[in-house]
Amino acid sequence: MKAALSALAATMLAGCATTSATESPQNAFFDALSARCGKAYAGTLASDQDADAEMRGKTMVMHIRHCSADRIEIPFHIDGLGPDGGWDRSRTWIISRTTTGLRLKHDHRHADGTPDAVTLYGGDTADRGSATRQTFPVDAESIAMFTATGRSVSNSNIWSVETTGAGFTYGLNREGRHFRVAFDYARPVTPPPAPWGW
Template sequence: MKAALSLLAATALAGCATTAATANPQDAFFDALAARCGQAYAGQLASDQDADADMRGKAMVMHIRHCTADRIEIPFHIEGLAADGGWDRSRTWIVSRTAAGLRLKHDHRHADGTHDEVTLYGGDTADSGSATRQSFPVDAESIAMFERTGRGVSTTNIWSIETTEAGFTYGLDRKGRHFRVAFDYAKPVAPPPAPWGW
């Protein structure tokens, strides 16, 4: 009887370990984004601060453009912000797997395809997050870049990405700054042209 109970307990624990191993929220989050690879969605500014006045009312599109087992590239297009009044295609969010979790980097380019002075900044997850939301505190490399380029206000940035059945939200938070753009998965659109330089 005692042996049977021990075996039952061991089996139950093994089952829990297997469930925990396969229910990694970062894997679920990454897989949820990758499942929409190739799709593009309409969105809009979802925050309301003076710093975002140039984006207010502008059409926006996010495109889950390219995916591998370890990397997802998501260009972010904004109508009317380019120097010629057309679409600004300068921004690409890059979510990648690391040995410790997930990483978010921002690839910024000019219309001629060259990299902006401030590019490939971001951070790594500090915890497991959830299957629908991951946060990325600024990393040391980005802090050094921000300080070098006179953007010290950005050295406490925390970025976030949410993906639910309803849609996708990108956010930036720091003291006094709260930025959000939201995209509706019920509003797919034709994929836009490639972002600048890609």
């Protein structure tokens, strides 16, 4: 009887270990962001390249505005870059689940709500990533869009999104281009108005 109970306990423990070991880091990442749904945080430019000059020193806010089981919408607001020097509310990062992982898309709108000529570009994860960081190499649809609009320099883009206990970071990397903005979870702010067109 003792031996049977020991065997049963070992089997149950092995089953738990297997479940834990195979838990998707992408699900953990998605769930960690979803847990902050509705909250907004202050941030800053964390890169320092000439291409970032207009954003340097600007007030920034990211807002985990809407979450469903398969999609998270995160508007990115920048003060001082909008019409008449006000808020630029043109950008929304959209992270969604796919059958193979996660997808990042960029929704870009004009102040009147109409889509920008270059919008809904991004890519899918190519590996499991981690519970705190996922990367998104540019997809074929985006490459076609960039090429058609004279932005083929972006055809090797790799975007990254990180969420840790300390904060949220969005990044863009390609040869010669390294852009990064960081938001502090210890600096919550009042949620901003909806992004343009939403």
